[in-house]
Amino acid sequence: MSGRFLADALAVAPPQAPAMLPADLAIVVPAFNEVANIDILVAAIDRALEGVRWEVVIVDDNSPDGTAAHVREVARRDPRVRLLHRYGRRGLSSACVEGIQATTAPVVAVMDADMQHDERILAAMFARIGQGDVDLVVGSRYVEGGGIGDWSKGRAAMSRLATRLATRLTRTPISDPMSGFFMLRRDAFLAALPGLSSVGFKILLDIAASSPKPLRVAEVPYTFRLRQHGESKLDALVLWDYLQLLIDKMIGHLVPVRFVSFAMVGMVGVAVHFAVLTTLYKAFGTSFSKSQVVATLVATSSNFFLNNVLTYRDQRLKGFDLLTGWISFNIVCVIGALANVGVARWLFVHQSYWVLSALAGVAVTTVWNYAMSAVFTWRR
Ligand code: GDD
Ligand code: MN
Numbered sequence: 052m053s054g055r056f057l058a059d060a061l062a063v064a065p066p067q068a069p070a071m072l073p074a075d076l077a078i079v080v081p082a083f084n085e086v087a088n089i090d091i092l093v094a095a096i097d098r099a100l101e102g103v104r105w106e107v108v109i110v111d112d113n114s115p116d117g118t119a120a121h122v123r124e125v126a127r128r129d130p131r132v133r134l135l136h137r138y139g140r141r142g143l144s145s146a147c148v149e150g151i152q153a154t155t156a157p158v159v160a161v162m163d164a165d166m167q168h169d170e171r172i173l174a175a176m177f178a179r180i181g182q183g184d185v186d187l188v189v190g191s192r193y194v195e196g197g198g199i200g201d202w203s204k205g206r207a208a209m210s211r212l213a214t215r216l217a218t219r220l221t222r223t224p225i226s227d228p229m230s231g232f233f234m235l236r237r238d239a240f241l242a243a244l245p246g247l248s249s250v251g252f253k254i255l256l257d258i259a260a261s262s263p264k265p266l267r268v269a270e271v272p273y274t275f276r277l278r279q280h281g282e283s284k285l286d287a288l289v290l291w292d293y294l295q296l297l298i299d300k301m302i303g304h305l306v307p308v309r310f311v312s313f314a315m316v317g318m319v320g321v322a323v324h325f326a327v328l329t330t331l332y333k334a335f336g337t338s339f340s341k342s343q344v345v346a347t348l349v350a351t352s353s354n355f356f357l358n359n360v361l362t363y364r365d366q367r368l369k370g371f372d373l374l375t376g377w378i379s380f381n382i383v384c385v386i387g388a389l390a391n392v393g394v395a396r397w398l399f400v401h402q403s404y405w406v407l408s409a410l411a412g413v414a415v416t417t418v419w420n421y422a423m424s425a426v427f428t429w430r431r
Contacts, residue, residue: 074156077158078106078159078173079159084114084118085114086121087280089164091280110137143252145365159234160233160234161231163232165278179269180234186235187236187267192273194226197272200277223266228255231254248300291315295315309363313420327345339405344388347391352381366429383423384416384420386423395409
């Protein structure tokens with residue numbers, strides 16, 4: 052570091068920085084395009100946690116709006132504010148996990164950046180954890196005194212359905228397992244860490260379902276507020292992430308989460324494959340192997356685009372990379388397809404049941420394509 056640079060950097064620091072003691076509570080805040088909310092959030096936390104030694108870890112995924120640069124500036128004035136700046140990655144759950152791992156505080160909270168979570172209950176949550184008889188305190192919208200605020204009927208119904216599904220599948224004793232607002236003890240987090248799926252946006256559900264021992268839970272009511280600045284990042288695609296999380300939790304990490312998504316896309320591919328195959332083979336009377344080749348090619352392209360959007364959403368190929376990715380995926384799949392046609396034709400010749408033959412070919416191809424495309428197409 053040159054002397055000049057250091058002098059410039061120091062010029063921004065306050066005359067006497069307060070002596071820092073390690074924080075007792077860290078608030079981990081996933082943030083994507085939240086530049087307008089950072090100052091409001093930090094001021095609100097400061098008011099809410101008077102007398103507590105806290106720090107806030109803002110985890111930004113290189114937001115184009117300059118969230119990271121702004122947090123860096125704020126942190127130069129207030130050392131309780133910290134930045135974890137990720138590059139080339141996206142994902143709410145993984146951002147939370149890495150933020151929690153980046154602090155040494157014995158108690159950690161997770162809270163959104165957009166002020167929809169009511170920071171005024173942080174002190175009560177911290178006090179509750181301090182009693183020592185619970186591992187986790189959830190800010191809940193579904194206990195007496197809490198609420199979902201001004202939600203549309205559709206979103207409210209969707210949230211209820213997802214909540215019911217989660218409770219059924221993961222047996223968590225939490226009224227609001229979909230909440231992104233909670234506080235937990237470090238030891239409880241560390242115990243759950245090896246089992247985490249870290250996929251999608253339901254990190255609380257993930258932690259609760261990954262804990263080796265059932266968590267001792269308390270809930271503190273709050274009302275979900277309206278977002279004032281910026282916009283929500285959750286779109287229709289998060290439903291796909293949510294399905295992946297539930298399946299991963301149900302089958303207990305049997306295969307990588309990405310394979311679950313890849314295989315689900317593969318099933319869509321099978322539908323496409325059969326649509327083309329039956330049209331050609333049955334309706335147009337094209338030979339079986341020719342129909343099989345065409346069906347494989349069409350399904351391959353549709354699989355590539357779906358996987359790029361769904362399975363590899365966090366490292367989606369764009370622009371020129373999309374073209375080279377599509378080419379490498381096709382090369383991978385041509386080899387896969389040769390195996391597919393080979394296996395299918397061999398079976399077809401030997402037992403002449405065409406549906407089974409085609410399915411066996413598809414299964415061989417799925418595993419091959421997954422492994423090879425992970426190495427050559429979405430290689431990061
Ligand atoms: N680092 C990072 N990376 N942060 C992200 C990403 C990402 O890919 N996606 C979203 N975030 C941040 C947002 O900036 C915000 O601070 C927080 O995660 C929640 O995202 P919103 O886009 O505001 O989502 P929401 O308001 O629809 O959902 C919230 O409410 C749900 C309850 O229904 C979230 O808190 C959910 O976790 C919560 O379950
Ligand atoms: Mn929000």
